Amino acid sequence: MSRIDYLCPSLNLLQVVYNFNAGPSILPREVNEEASRAILDFNGTGLSILEIGHRTALFQEVVDEAMATVRELMRLDADHEVLFLHGGASTQFFQVPMNLLSEGATAAYLDCGVWGKKAIKEAKLFGNVDVVASSKDRNYTYIPKGFAIPAGAAYFHYTTNNTIEGTQMHAIPGTDVPLVADMSSDILSRVMDFNRFDLIYAGAQKNIGAAGVNLVVVRRDVLGKAARPLPSMMDYREHISAGSLLNTPPVFAIYVCMLTLRWLKQQGGIPAIEKINDRKAALLYDTLDSLPVFRPTVAKEDRSKMNVVFVMDDPDLEKAFLAACKANGMVGVKGHRSVGGFRVSLYNAMPLASVKVLTELMNDFAHTKA
Ligand SMILES: Cc1ncc(COP(=O)(O)O)c(C=O)c1O
Numbered sequence: 001m002s003r004i005d006y007l008c009p010s011l012n013l014l015q016v017v018y019n020f021n022a023g024p025s026i027l028p029r030e031v032n033e034e035a036s037r038a039i040l041d042f043n044g045t046g047l048s049i050l051e052i053g054h055r056t057a058l059f060q061e062v063v064d065e066a067m068a069t070v071r072e073l074m075r076l077d078a079d080h081e082v083l084f085l086h087g088g089a090s091t092q093f094f095q096v097p098m099n100l101l102s103e104g105a106t107a108a109y110l111d112c113g114v115w116g117k118k119a120i121k122e123a124k125l126f127g128n129v130d131v132v133a134s135s136k137d138r139n140y141t142y143i144p145k146g147f148a149i150p151a152g153a154a155y156f157h158y159t160t161n162n163t164i165e166g167t168q169m170h171a172i173p174g175t176d177v178p179l180v181a182d183m184s185s186d187i188l189s190r191v192m193d194f195n196r197f198d199l200i201y202a203g204a205q206k207n208i209g210a211a212g213v214n215l216v217v218v219r220r221d222v223l224g225k226a227a228r229p230l231p232s233m234m235d236y237r238e239h240i241s242a243g244s245l246l247n248t249p250p251v252f253a254i255y256v257c258m259l260t261l262r263w264l265k266q267q268g269g270i271p272a273i274e275k276i277n278d279r280k281a282a283l284l285y286d287t288l289d290s291l292p293v294f295r296p297t298v299a300k301e302d303r304s305k306m307n308v309v310f311v312m313d314d315p316d317l318e319k320a321f322l323a324a325c326k327a328n329g330m331v332g333v334k335g336h337r338s339v340g341g342f343r344v345s346l347y348n349a350m351p352l353a354s355v356k357v358l359t360e361l362m363n364d365f366a367h368t369k370a
Helices: 009-014 029-040 057-074 088-100 114-123 236-241 251-266 269-290 315-327 352-368
Strands: 080-085 106-111 128-134 156-159 179-182 199-203 214-219 307-311 342-345
Touching (some): 029 251, 057 080, 057 269, 088 114, 088 199, 088 214, 114 156, 114 179, 251 269, 269 307
Parallel strands (some): 106 128, 179 199
Antiparallel strands (some): 080 214, 199 214, 307 342
């Protein structure tokens, strides 16, 4: 019997939900369990994690482990600093140029989607922006190739994975100018030479942990060169000197990051999770390619392994497939309003088994309803 017509009662009883949300998104079950225990009693202290001071030894241990695990997972060298900051990735859109771009100087940016465009808009408040290439002409469905990065640029900024459009840059661009990347939606998902970057930022709410905190990795040498006074909270150097505790940090969000990072380490780190991520993405794209009723929107060579975007040409079938997903406990599959169709997010915590369930549903749907 097909999955569409038959909803297993035990699934219903257990309320199995397959969370394909783009972010905030799925976290490992073990992390959620441990975090919920810590809300009632953090490490046997009788205190909730929500009640402990950020200057206590208890929390210092959490921050220390989170930072050390980032360092270890990303294999960072001693020149790079790890920070947990407030304000989401959107704050980095302006904090980066505030720190790295002097008035009158020029930064190079790649325009590959909604988030990159927002970063460009903010950078223009602080200096000149040279958009070296754009994929706007085809609704951001590909990554531009062969673009030149001017040697005199203060830095080159790009988004490694375009969460909304479902494109991903698979190689690090070759350049001698400082490299800055928004890795919000694919950080820690694949092996990369992270030391090639002068500054990396990522909102935590996809692959790092809970919403409310940003991971920033910055090479010390790149700081202190922009000629402008900075408010302390915007100055990376102040955060570095304060060990990322310049003011009250989002304690619980950092705690969940620490647990998620610890979980990733237990899985075998980035090389091990990358293998699973590759299998999940291959399974879903192969299914899409084999079923003409679904149409992936992105150029094959630029497909994201984190956010899989596809449409169906018949709006009634789109509605029916969305309803079939809902009936089978699959949430977060509706595409972003600017693209339409569907977007399935396959972040680190998404088990391969859940992707199998989705592809079974797709097969059933294509063969029985389309
Ligand atoms: C690639 C990318 N950059 C930036 C952002 C903005 O993040 P935040 O909401 O944390 O500001 C997002 C959010 O999804 C994103 O996917």
